[in-house]
Every structure is written in structure tokens, then in C-alpha cells.
Amino acid sequence: MFDLTATAHYLPQLLAGLFTTLWVSLTAIALGLVMGWAVCLGLMSERRWLRMFCAVYVSFFRGTPLLVQLVLVFYALPSIGISLPPLAAAIVALTLNSGAFQGEILRSGFQLLPYGQTEAARDLGLSRWQALIYIKTPQVLKAMLPALVNETIDIIKNSSLISAVAVHELMRTAQTLASTTYRPIEFFIVTGLLYLALTMATGRVGNWLEARLKIA
Amino acid sequence: MIGIGLFDEYGGSILAGICVTLKMSIGGIALGMVLGLVLQSLYKPDNKPFAFLYQLYLNVFRGTPLLLQLFLVFYGGPYIGIEWTAETVGLIGLGLYGAAYFAEIFRAGRESIPQGQLEAARDLGLTGTQVFRVVLWPQMMARCVPAVVGQTIILLKESSVLSIITVAELTNVAMTIAVQSYSMLEPYTILALTYWAIAIVLAGIGSRAERHFKNYLQR
Amino acid sequence: MRPLYSLLTPLLVGTLVSFAAVEAKADLLSDIKGRGEIVVATEARYAPFEMIEDGKIVGYGKDLLDAIMLDLPGVKLKQLDVPFQGILPGLSSKRFDFVATSLTITKARAESFAFTLPFSTASVAVLKRKGDARINSAEDLIGMVVGSQAGAPQIDVLKEYERTVLQPTKNSGVKEIKAFMDYNEAYAALASRRVDAVVQSLPNLAPLIKERGDVFEIVQPPFGPPTYYAWAGRKDADSASLVKFFSDGIAKLNASGELAKLQRKWFGFEMPLPTDAVPAPIN
Numbered sequence: 001m002f003d004l005t006a007t008a009h010y011l012p013q014l015l016a017g018l019f020t021t022l023w024v025s026l027t028a029i030a031l032g033l034v035m036g037w038a039v040c041l042g043l044m045s046e047r048r049w050l051r052m053f054c055a056v057y058v059s060f061f062r063g064t065p066l067l068v069q070l071v072l073v074f075y076a077l078p079s080i081g082i083s084l085p086p087l088a089a090a091i092v093a094l095t096l097n098s099g100a101f102q103g104e105i106l107r108s109g110f111q112l113l114p115y116g117q118t119e120a121a122r123d124l125g126l127s128r129w130q131a132l133i134y135i136k137t138p139q140v141l142k143a144m145l146p147a148l149v150n151e152t153i154d155i156i157k158n159s160s161l162i163s164a165v166a167v168h169e170l171m172r173t174a175q176t177l178a179s180t181t182y183r184p185i186e187f188f189i190v191t192g193l194l195y196l197a198l199t200m201a202t203g204r205v206g207n208w209l210e211a212r213l214k215i216a
Numbered sequence: 217m218i219g220i221g222l223f224d225e226y227g228g229s230i231l232a233g234i235c236v237t238l239k240m241s242i243g244g245i246a247l248g249m250v251l252g253l254v255l256q257s258l259y260k261p262d263n264k265p266f267a268f269l270y271q272l273y274l275n276v277f278r279g280t281p282l283l284l285q286l287f288l289v290f291y292g293g294p295y296i297g298i299e300w301t302a303e304t305v306g307l308i309g310l311g312l313y314g315a316a317y318f319a320e321i322f323r324a325g326r327e328s329i330p331q332g333q334l335e336a337a338r339d340l341g342l343t344g345t346q347v348f349r350v351v352l353w354p355q356m357m358a359r360c361v362p363a364v365v366g367q368t369i370i371l372l373k374e375s376s377v378l379s380i381i382t383v384a385e386l387t388n389v390a391m392t393i394a395v396q397s398y399s400m401l402e403p404y405t406i407l408a409l410t411y412w413a414i415a416i417v418l419a420g421i422g423s424r425a426e427r428h429f430k431n432y433l434q435r
Numbered sequence: 436m437r438p439l440y441s442l443l444t445p446l447l448v449g450t451l452v453s454f455a456a457v458e459a460k461a462d463l464l465s466d467i468k469g470r471g472e473i474v475v476a477t478e479a480r481y482a483p484f485e486m487i488e489d490g491k492i493v494g495y496g497k498d499l500l501d502a503i504m505l506d507l508p509g510v511k512l513k514q515l516d517v518p519f520q521g522i523l524p525g526l527s528s529k530r531f532d533f534v535a536t537s538l539t540i541t542k543a544r545a546e547s548f549a550f551t552l553p554f555s556t557a558s559v560a561v562l563k564r565k566g567d568a569r570i571n572s573a574e575d576l577i578g579m580v581v582g583s584q585a586g587a588p589q590i591d592v593l594k595e596y597e598r599t600v601l602q603p604t605k606n607s608g609v610k611e612i613k614a615f616m617d618y619n620e621a622y623a624a625l626a627s628r629r630v631d632a633v634v635q636s637l638p639n640l641a642p643l644i645k646e647r648g649d650v651f652e653i654v655q656p657p658f659g660p661p662t663y664y665a666w667a668g669r670k671d672a673d674s675a676s677l678v679k680f681f682s683d684g685i686a687k688l689n690a691s692g693e694l695a696k697l698q699r700k701w702f703g704f705e706m707p708l709p710t711d712a713v714p715a716p717i718n
Contacts (some may be wrong), residue, residue: 002295013489016490019645052351063373065410067387068387072404075404076400076404077528083530139409157279157281160281168516171283174284177488178287180482180619184291185296194462199280200279291627294628382614397524398523398524413695
């Protein structure tokens with residue numbers, strides 16, 4: 001009965017799904033990092049309204065399920081005139097979601113920096129922006145790398161929901177194959193192994209980066 | 217106003233959905249915490265086979281999507297004699313998944329307590345249970361609370377995935393309302409606001425608990 | 436900041452102008468011809484009407500759609516595979532121009548959407564595990580767990596049957612109705628004994644039996660009222676010409692015998708269909 005080789009024939013389809021999962025997740029993570037950095041600056045801003053706005057944004061996207069956010073981005077935005085194609089909608093929703101989490105991660109990183117550093121940088125004649133970009137941000141990224149790697153793994157896993165907005169990724173492919181071949185155990189195990197390979201590889205890359213940055 | 221009419225017609229089923237969501241997440245989270253506590257207490261770095269199994273459990277449950285784990289048990293289970301209802305699959309699935317996270321949180325909490333303290337407590341003549349109850353547990357909780365609250369909110373949100381295996385929780389209800397009312401905007405806005413409200417309440421409880429347990433950390 | 440503004444301003448103005456242009460045009464069909472693309476929603480989890488094979492949407496409905504699209508030269512078909520729960524809400528929120536997925540013509544839907552002519556019967560039958568001696572007619576569903584799809588009219592047909600036949604004569608009903616995301620999951624649940632039966636339209640079941648006759652069995656005859664599958668557009672004036680275009684396309688293929696050919700290809704049999712008007716919807 002149980003026969004993993006039955007999935008071999010469908011491996012190319014699963015790998016194609018894996019590829020979509022991978023590139024959508026990585027795009028969302030990269031954009032989410034930029035977004036998170038901006039949000040983090042907003043959270044630390046001296047302007048009250050900006051702080052409030054960013055806090056509400058972070059609270060909403062961390063406090064509601066991704067599935068709901070995906071559906072709202074895909075179906076609700078057209079009613080205010082923004083109609084995104086499926087892939088774009090998936091990436092936008094994942095980016096907004098990850099931006100909130102990364103923003104919070106980066107903020108806790110900035111809080112760890114000793115205050116004297118800013119002053120020292122200013123004394124050296126660096127502008128505020130220069131101090132932020134050349135001195136503080138690199139340290140924060142380095143310190144927060146483990147948390148950012150975990151967030152990447154979360155986004156890879158969460159991308160299993162984007163078929164709700166008509167994107168064919170690994171999970172959707174597995175679902176189709178499992179239900180049309182009546183071999184759910186085999187297909188879900190193979191798919192689990194593919195996800196596991198992806199997330200563990202991400203962890204490894206994270207460890208490698210961490211080790212390299214330690215030397216630098 | 218958005219959704220007022222919707223509440224008239226579907227208020228009952230929305231409330232029922234909220235109840236199922238709370239029931240499933242509270243049950244799943246409680247199960248996850250107990251399992252996580254057991255897992256971390258069994259973990260000893262020198263016991264190689266168990267450390268390996270512990271790591272394997274963590275990698276499998278934290279490295280694959282919850283949806284996939286649920287599908288495997290829900291559709292695959294009956295082929296090997298596991299014929300649980302969707303609710304049971306959801307509850308146990310959420311518990312096993314959560315346990316992998318809680319175990320790590322508790323382990324970090326325990327390891328942050330200096331070993332010398334425990335030895336000192338034993339030297340003072342406290343029994344094993346007393347050491348756990350008076351020394352270990354309060355300090356562990358104090359250090360774990362923020363992460364535990366964070367994880368609780370994450371699991372509450374993840375329980376929305378149970379909608380896909382036919383559990384009639386809040387997201388499932390919203391999906392059905394969307395089909396019947398031909399509108400995504402209102403049911404999903406209500407959905408988002410409800411989860412958001414629950415998350416904010418949980419975060420509030422969390423910071424209270426944090427303050428409560430902080431007393432133990434004060435010198 | 437200057438260069439940024441100088442970039443943004445034309446962009447903003449352009450967007451506003453294009454919005455204005457959309458507002459000015461009141462006919463969706465000519466709008467589609469103008470932009471050279473039509474966005475169609477399909478739930479590709481509904482064999483043999485629409486399903487995924489090797490990553491592409493195929494099926495009876497897809498063949499039909501492609502044949503009709505030949506009359507719109509120069510227009511690119513953008514067919515999205517959307518979960519069923521998003522199909523009609525997405526149509527009404529203008530997420531899609533048109534829905535090309537098999538929809539049972541029901542009264543509630545007909546009040547909000549404009550149906551094309553039907554292209555298939557949709558009468559509902561019971562599917563059971565092969566050799567399950569407990570179920571030999573729709574009446575045997577009493578006390579059983581029945582699977583279907585969330586929001587599917589087949590559930591309404593079953594509930595109506597329960598109300599009008601089972602309750603009065605047997606004073607009893609089904610034990611529970613389980614609503615799945617899509618029918619493939621309901622079939623999988625039937626195979627893995629999660630449900631006792633599935634209620635589904637007959638044309639969907641024929642090919643399922645052809646492929647998995649070792650697992651499933653149809654309980655004949657169908658129960659409930661005769662029903663039909665059609666596509667749908669929005670009911671507003673803008674969409675009227677588009678719905679008529681697809682309706683005419685179906686009528687044309689029916690007259691030429693092409694439809695019957697496609698039916699033999701996908702179902703293995705032909706079916707008589709009303710060709711003069713959209714049939715009366717079921718409750």
C-alpha cells in the first residue's frame with residue numbers, strides 16, 4: 001500500500017511548486033526587510049503620529065492571521081481601485097506581514113545599542129543618517145540575524161497559504177496530487193521533506209552567515 | 217457602517233465561530249504547553265539519543281507548515297487506522313505544533329537560571345518538588361512570559377488554518393458567509409478585527425502576567 | 436526630493452486619467468477589447484469541467500472557453516485558479532471580469548448575477564464507497580455523514596430533499612454535513628472513511644468512476660430537481676454585452692454540434708440542454 005516511489009513520477013511538478021514557494025518567500029523577505037527597517041525607524045521617530053501609525057500597522061499585521069490578510073489584499077483592495085494580479089497580491093501580503101515582524105525585530109535590536117555610540121558618531125562628524133546607515137544598522141542586522149533567519153523560515157511555511165489567492169505553490173501542488181492519486185500519506189510526506197529541506201537549508205545559511213559575520 | 221447588516225443576519229454563527237476558535241486555541245495551546253514542558257524537562261544535553269530525538273521533533277514540527285501536518289493526519293491518518301474527527305485532529309495538531317515552540321521557550325528560560333541556585337536550594341534541604349515549585353518555576357515563568365504570550369498569539373492566529381480541514385471555527389464561518397453573501401470585504405474585515413481584538417486582549421493579559429512574575433526577579 | 440516629485444507627478448496624473456478613462460467607458464466587453472485582456476476566475480478543482488493537469492487548467496469548461504475566445508481575437512485570456520469561496524465574492528467586487536467555472540443555476544445566485552445559457556446538466560446524485568451495502572438510494576442517507584463543498588448548491592439540494600422527503604416520510608435526516616474546501620478533498624475524505632457519502636452532480640461523477648471505479652460507486656438515480664451548470668457575469672448594465680457574448684458562444688457551439696463532441700470527449704455521453712433561454716433556477 002504505502003509506496004513512496006509512486007510520487008517519483010510527479011517530482012518535477014512538486015519541484016516546480018517548491019521553486020515558486022522559494023522565490024515568492026525570498027522576495028517577500030527581502031522587501032519585508034526594507035519595509036521593516038522603515039517601520040522600525042517610524043516606531044523610534046520623534047513624531048507622535050508617525051509612531052502611532054507604525055505601531056497600529058505592526059499590531060494589526062502581527063495580530064491577525066495571514067490567511068485573512070491575503071484575502072483582504074486580493075479581494076478588498078479592488079474596491080478602492082487597486083487590483084493586483086495573484087502573484088503580486090501574494091508578495092504584497094507576505095511583505096506587509098513580514099515587514100511588521102521584521103520591524104519589531106529590528107526595533108529590539110536598536111534598543112540594545114549603547115546610547116553613547118550615537119554621540120560618538122556625531123562627534124566624529126557623521127550626520128544622523130550616516131550614523132544610522134554606516135554605524136547602527138549593520139550592527140543591528142548582525143545582532144538580530146538569528147531572529148531574521150527564524151522569520152524567513154516562518155515566511156516559507158506561511159507561504160503555504162497563498163493558493164488562497166490563486167498562486168500555485170508547493171502546498172497547492174501537493175494537495176492536487178494527493179487528492180487525485182489517493183495517496184495523501186506519500187505526497188504529504190514527500191512535500192514535508194521538501195519543506196524541511198528548504199527550512200533546514202535556510203537555517204544552515206543563517207549559521208554560516210553568523211559565523212562569517214563574527215570574524216568580520 | 218461595515219458589517220452591521222451582516223451581524224443582523226449572521227451574528228449567531230459568528231459568535232459560534234468565535235467560541236470554536238477560542239475552544240480550539242485554548243485547548244491546543246494548553247496541550248502544547250504541557251507537552252512542551254514535558255519535552256524540555258526530558259531534554260538533557262548529555263543524553264545523546266534523546267537530544268537527537270528532541271532536535272528531530274523540533275525540526276520536523278517547526279520546519280514544515282502546520283497546514284501540511286494537519287493534512288497528513290486528516291487525510292492520511294485513516295489509511296493507517298487513525299480516524300479522529302476534524303476537531304480532534306485540529307486540537308492535537310495545534311498541540312504538537314505548539315509544543316515544539318514552547319519546549320524551546322521553556323528550555324531557554326530554564327537555562328537562564330544559574331545552576332548554583334538550584335544546588336544551594338537543595339543544600340538548604342528543599343526536596344526536588346519544592347525546588348521546582350519555589351525556585352525554578354516562578355523564575356522560569358518570569359523569564360518566559362513575553363515569549364509565551366507571543367507564541368500564544370501566534371497559535372491563536374494559526375488556528376485559522378483549521379478552517380481548511382472543515383473545523384467550523386471563525387475563519388470557516390467567514391468563508392461560508394462570503395459564499396452566501398457574495399462579499400469578501402465585510403466578513404473578512406469582521407474576521408480581521410475579531411482576531412486583532414483577541415490578540416490585543418491577550419497581549420494585555422501578558423503584560424500583566426509579566427509584571428506579576430517580575431516581582432520574583434527583583435532583588 | 437525634487438527628482439522624486441518630478442517622477443511621481445506624471446505617474447499620479449496618469450493614474451487619475453486612466454481611472455477617469457475606465458469610469459467613462461460603460462461597456463465591459465469593449466473595455467476588454469480595448470485593454471486586450473480578460474480576467475476570468477475558475478475553480479480548477481472540479482473535474483472534468485475544470486482541473487489542473489501538469490500545472491495547466493484543462494477540462495470540458497476550458498475547451499469550451501477556448502473555443503468561444505476564438506471570437507475575441509487579440510484578447511489575452513487571463514484565467515485565475517481561485518478557491519470556490521472567492522469566486523462569486525470576487526466577481527461582485529470586480530476582482531474578475533467573468534466567472535468561467537461550473538455554477539449551478541440557483542435562485543439566490545440568479546438574483547445577484549447574470550447567468551449564461553447552460554452547458555451541462557447538474558442533477559445531484561449520491562457517491563459512496565464501492566460495495567457499501569448500507570446505501571442503496573438517497574433515502575439511505577439517513578443517519579449518515581455526508582461530504583460536500585463549502586457553499587455548494589448540492590448541499591441545498593440535499594437539505595431540501597431532507598426537508599421535503601426524508602423528514603415527512605421517515606421523520607429523520609442525515610447525521611451531519613461536512614463542508615470541504617473543494618470536492619477533491621471530499622472524495623479523498625470518502626475514500627479515507629471520513630464521510631459515508633458525497634453528494635455531487637452526476638456529470639462530475641461519471642469520469643471519477645471511470646478512473647476510480649475500484650474505490651467509488653454512484654447510487655442511481657439522481658435525486659432532487661433537474662439542475663444545470665452555467666457561467667456567470669455581473670448583473671449590471673456594463674456586463675450585459677459580455678454575458679451575452681459568452682451565452683451566444685455556447686448557443687453557437689451547441690448548434691454546430693461542437694458541444695456534443697466535447698461532451699462525448701469529457702463525459703462519455705451527450706446531454707440535452709435548453710437552448711432558447713436560461714432555465715428556471717432552483718431554490
